[in-house]
Amino acid sequence: MHTEEACFVPSSSTRRRSLVLTPLALAAGLVLTAFGTAAQAQAPRNHATLAMVAEPQTLDPMASTADLVGTIMQHVYEPLYTFDAQWKVVPMLAEAAPKITPDGKRYSITLRKGVMLHSGRELNAEDVVASLQRWMEQAPRGKALAKEVESIQAKGALGIEIVLKQPYAPLLAQLALPSGMAAIMAKESIATPLKDFVGTGPYRFKERRPDQFVLLTRFDKYSPRKEAASGYGGKREALIEELRFTPVPNANTRVEGALAGQYDFADLLPVEALTRLEKSGGKTVPILTPSFGFPYLVLNTKEGVAANQAVRQALQVAIGQGEMLAAGFGDTRFFIAEGNHFPKGSPFYATAGTDQYNQRNAKKAKEMAEKAGYKGEPVRVLTSRQYDFHYNMALLMAEQLKRAGFKVDMNVVDWATLVQRRNDAKLWDVYVTHSGQFPEPMLSPPQLGDGAPGWWSSPAKQAALAAFNTETDPAKRGALWAKVQQVVYDEVPYINVGKFNGLSAKSPALQNYQPATWPFFWNTSIK
Template structure:
């Protein structure tokens, strides 16, 4: 899901040289003026720094250091307060949430955060964010009820509200109200780091915010106390995966994100020069179907495609090492509250003969099935190659359209340009957090009475114990109507320098509470 503009190897290396010329250096603590700095190799150039406006992982990874939400998730995926003083007071009917803010939280502009900032920020989020728009249809009123109190009034009970407000990607980020604009030109938040400088195709530079008001609870996941122990964070776009590997091995980066799985043996044999990191249960790849126009707008044709696909073979092509993927049709892992086997007999069928018969009965007449993908993520592209072959064996006219990731993000907004696109998501504790196709209006444009009925039952049930079974009904509808296909689960590979201390693997890597050993 991370977005970016692809650079060639030469461009990536020139950006490293530019960092050195700026004084960043590549040693454990070398930086301009002797400041401690982390050089962090990211998969791409961020398309924007507006964390509200996009679900792109890369934007979240960078700007979660600048902005904070009202609530977040701890190490056990439980909701905990961040800018809120405590968890909200919720009315008996589940329609009124009263949120009290922490006192003394300072914005990067130097003034204290207040309820007007929160209301203005959330209203903007509900205007510009795909996730925010799905929440907006549930909201009857949003208002400041005092300097540090905000009321959110819902039309109906909506169980996922706090999880939506806590999600880091496409964050309901709280910003200084005077900085709000469309597009954003100033990045004024409350986080432990503040925005300093962006040089396109070279780096995004964040510096420590000395006025940061940390929580007092012990750090846990994204929650609790955040400390900016390192003075500068430099996020360097390095789209070539092999360049990220070589840079990590050479000590040029303190952290290198999303490395190819086949690099693991080299990292393990590097003699302690680098520390490989596996992030388990990182996420799931998924295939989004165009339900609005084109060859797959007809549901029986999508069912035939579903029958043709062998997700296990796709995962093997994408990740290779069986330690890094699990082929299973349940959306949520066994042992979690939303685990369900509903519909999974349709997973991983890989039955070309049956699929061809289904397609013919559905009226498929050889129209192109345009698969939109990118090489930004090797596993996306490798899975697309296998998928195209599986579809061809079932009689489909599969066409692979390989574009830059930024181009894919543009094209997926136009239903005339594609039939399937490949992306991935983190694995989150609330079903409504991902994929966005469960909401309204996301590319794919899935909408049906069965979807609305199943989701209404899930989202209006306040009892967590009952919501698990209700998710099973939603999962069944997904398998029946095929708006998207969850391919399986995967772990990610990244690497850190031995000098980087305190790093804990999470879906969206963060670098508060990390330090550099000299």
């Protein structure tokens, strides 16, 4: 990694994370380091303190699609497949790519030999089958995938066979995602709720103290892959003995802690902190991750005022995403306002429906709402201060909606409460969230699947997604995605706000950290 004094220098692997056709390094980022930090005297230690945005509402990686849960528990649990630095699906617990029959319906997967569970025994096919069945019963993405699956069976000690009802192009990408993970766990540990966290990862669960920390410790019998590390793929080593994930909900507290050297890593910092971090004199290292993700608004299509599609369309016309992004991020280095869900250069770049983006037309929206039968009911907006840009965007959006004649009821809660409340259709009309920018459209947002909060279901959705998901030819899937994007703009189950860059920070002591959508700390060390 290059180091320069008092300026950002891209690492050699810097890339726009959201691009798909070019190499897509998870190590994307602009990293500042300073000379002289090696001279800082520190007591010898082999633990890392990692400041996260909130208290995780669960440690069950299947029970929540929250990035925070995936970030922590990906160190404990591993999937069959994962993503390399170019967002290509590569094997993790699987020995190699699956063997697929010519009709695209039967996947034969062989597990790696000698992979040890944290309980001390070897992983086998029965663990995998039990884990995937639990995932399909409980996780939003798993439930959606279950509709595509005819059967999952063990074939001997290390063989798995997945039979699909019809070809389903996103299968391996769904199995690879850290968020709402298809985590492989010891079959005897499977329970609801999950009480024992027995996986195969480089770290094992040690202790949780609510509102204080989640403590993971190195698993000495971990079985790493032999390939070179690349993104989430390849060799993983637990070089730091203990990882302490600490909830620090106040963004400014995370900034101050980073500047004071209190944290080895501080996640998702407010953009206005960049200048202070740059001028820290080497006490902390700011990390700017381009095209980190996209904020979006989920609308409740099941109950309440937004259950009326015509009202949702009026809300979409009232909103100005450019203004919202400016309110959320301020500095234009941190966002781009564009209606295409995927950037230029991606096979899924499409302009379909984007004439509905960033309209900010209060008069037209008011007329549409009245025609739709809107009678002044409150639009209940659910948001959190844990992600400062969520809150700032929500405040600006509320003013835009009021100008269009909507009554707005702001419900500001902590992130864990938001994640809990969004599962109850009676409690909200719109909630604010964000997602990483991934190469496979079916990975995010979860509203493209079935059963996720928002509960979007319609004949047009089913038809567009059926055509998209059964087409395995990458060249043809791009045009089919444009039809899905058009349905999203027509039916407004969610509203894509734009794209944003992420800011986090690390201490000079944390070595070889690779910026990623879900930060990971295997292969890092403490100097």
